[in-house]
Amino acid sequence: MQERKTKKFAVLSLSMLFAGMTVLTACSSDKKEQAGQSAVPASSGAPAKAGNLKVELWDRGNPPDGVTITNSFLTNYVKENFGKPNNINVEFVPVLRSEEVPKLNVLMASNTDVPDLVITYDKGTFSKYATQGGLTEVTDLLKQYGPNVSKLLGPEILSVGQYKGKQYAIPAKRAETGKYASFIRQDWLDKLNLQAPKTTDELYNVLKAFKEKDPGQTGGKVIPLGMSIAPAQYEPIIWSFIGNMSDQERFEKTQIREIPMLDPGFKEAIRFMNKLYNEGLMSPDFALDSKKETLTKAISNGKVGFFSEDTINIFYNDGTYDALKKNVPSALLTPVDAYTNKDGKHAKPLDAPNGMYIMIPKSSKNAVEAVKYLDWIATGDNLLTMLKGVKGQNYNLDANGIPAVIENMDDKVKNNTFSGGDMGILANGLVLDTQERTDAAFIKNFPERYQSDVKKVLKFAVTDGIKQIVSPSPIEAENKYGTTLSAKEEELIVKATMAKPDKFDSVFDSMMSGYMSSGGQAIADERKAAWKEMQTK
Structure with missing residues (x-):
């Protein structure tokens, strides 16, 4: 992470x-503290016991x-x-x-x-x-x-x-506190004479162009949107579909992983992923890639046009970007802030x-x-x-x-x-x-060749960022059902994304019902009570 x-x-x-x-x-102004020591009470005589x-x-x-x-x-x-x-x-x-x-x-x-x-x-x-x-x-x-x-x-x-x-x-x-960032193949955009996308609709059109025209000459193996079943890939999409909510609504609709799964926007986000998957615009094997190994390999081999990641992870020495440049010397990645919600905001979660x-x-x-x-x-x-x-x-x-x-x-x-x-x-x-x-x-902790991009990433990662709302008391149901619900959330995302378009609603609704009955409703009830308690303090 x-x-x-x-x-x-x-x-x-x-x-x-x-x-x-x-x-x-x-x-501390104390000389011992300045010398790197904690202040110790003066001894009254015999040496203190170790x-x-x-x-x-x-x-x-x-x-x-x-x-x-x-x-x-x-x-x-x-x-x-x-x-x-x-x-x-x-x-x-x-x-x-x-x-x-x-x-x-x-x-x-x-x-x-x-x-x-x-x-x-x-x-x-x-x-x-x-x-x-x-x-x-x-x-x-x-x-x-x-x-x-x-x-x-x-x-x-x-x-x-x-x-x-x-x-x-x-x-x-x-x-x-910036959590996620997105990147696009600038050399592909240049080859197709396209501008970097600034909205979700523009991104969708660019992804279609990448698939249809294969600017990286991958021989039909192009992956317009790199995806895995890891939060860094799907959470940026989800948050761009979450509607404007009050703090109370967001707190009460949030489930595990700080995602407001009970907001209608969550379903629409997965519907968008379903559209991308069925149109061949995202990684076909994302469901088997929880550790991002397949995605990282595809990016490094020059097959991926756009992807999201944990902010600056690609910029480390001998990291993903270095591997891409080694395999495809002409490749150029640029940070973008493409996902937008219905209000035109680049909504995204911030880290704790x-x-x-x-x-x-x-x-x-x-x-x-x-x-x-x-x-x-x-x-x-x-x-x-x-x-x-x-x-x-x-x-x-x-x-x-x-x-x-x-x-x-x-x-x-x-x-x-x-x-x-x-x-x-x-x-x-x-x-x-x-x-x-x-x-x-x-x-300054990154290679000089990447420092200008890291600066952009740090800015994009907090633009329109949404802070977590911390409950003063633990949500016991999250501790009790968290492991089970994490697996069910992942299963829901996978099955609903891969469903045939005409089956999407039935698959999503069925999976969500199973999620709620496995502890999701208990979390929702406890969060509602916790919010009420927070307002009385």
Whole structure:
């Protein structure tokens, strides 16, 4: 998901900016804090008893030579700069990223082996443990030991980790909330003397021209619209058919994945996909491509004319765009904002303002140490170091105080930031004092040849963007039926899209009825009650 596009970036500290600039990372005036230490109460005599802290660390199975998950520049940096000054023994507990939720469930059930700090991107997992009493409530701990955390995140982000007005998780701050972007083969448009589409109707006409005239000379294998059964491909279409709604209507009509499936526009969006499929304008095998592997291969081989993706994923070194240029040197992709709703708006969902949920299990005896550790991350240059490495070795600052990765580093220096995205857990992306500067810093993480396109993508991805409405209390039915309904939603989209046009209504209505009876109605009822409760507070 979304995680790949942000995990490599850090929060820039005050000391790295020009004098007078304000950033979201707060520096303490205390000399120990400026040196990268948490404030420690003065000792009354005998040395304080050593504390302990176990921190979950995701294992992605990709450590470079000479480095392990638990023995790297960054793990040792934490032990030397946080552990020793605070007399805290820090231990990192590796958990396979691919198994993080099941493994977390096992750890939480053990009570004895569970780390003091655990992490997940899964909102349902956080909600489950918050409602079941499995987490330490940290409202007062944050006030006492986490002032820099609170300053960094702010009340909006912190509210995402609350349950019944109390803080049970510390959410990471997301720098970029743009979620999806669309791209078109500019060289195909040029060959057909066509303009880039700016509306859904214009896009449809361009897709027909791609199919009929095959400007890429694919020998009849052209795929005008690249599609998979992954949200990045179908959600942009769905949202362009959702009508104007009040916050109440949108909240009550929303189901899993934050899609207002109960709005009539959802059915019309799938009807449009049915039209594209039956006219041969989209990937014929999309239903079997949940991991986007077939779609990515088709794009790389130059067969796809238009597609949507998770914002900037195609621009990474050795990514999809590089593969396309290698296979078809004349190929040129350009970002477009083509999908429009009936009001002419480029409606699209925005990502949640938070990234992962950072939690302290109820069984932990080291909650104070855990909050102190998070506050240390938010202090001085620590988060920047975790995610960017060492100034002068891994990055330099440009004239505007924005860090840029140094090219052609040797492997040993590169290893400084190994697992940085999983160590600097308080931020998903480089967060500066303004969104403009944040965007500028984000752009610098991509090859120079793509930076102008990344800038366009960041703009398009938030144009007419729709924020999620966060319920102050978990929707229990979503936790209970979420897995079942995710599968049923996918099945509905697939079967209704692939139905014969004259069978579309009956197939869609039947599938929707099955979806609602499998938990969808329970979610709708609970969301209606939750909205009413929200208005009384």
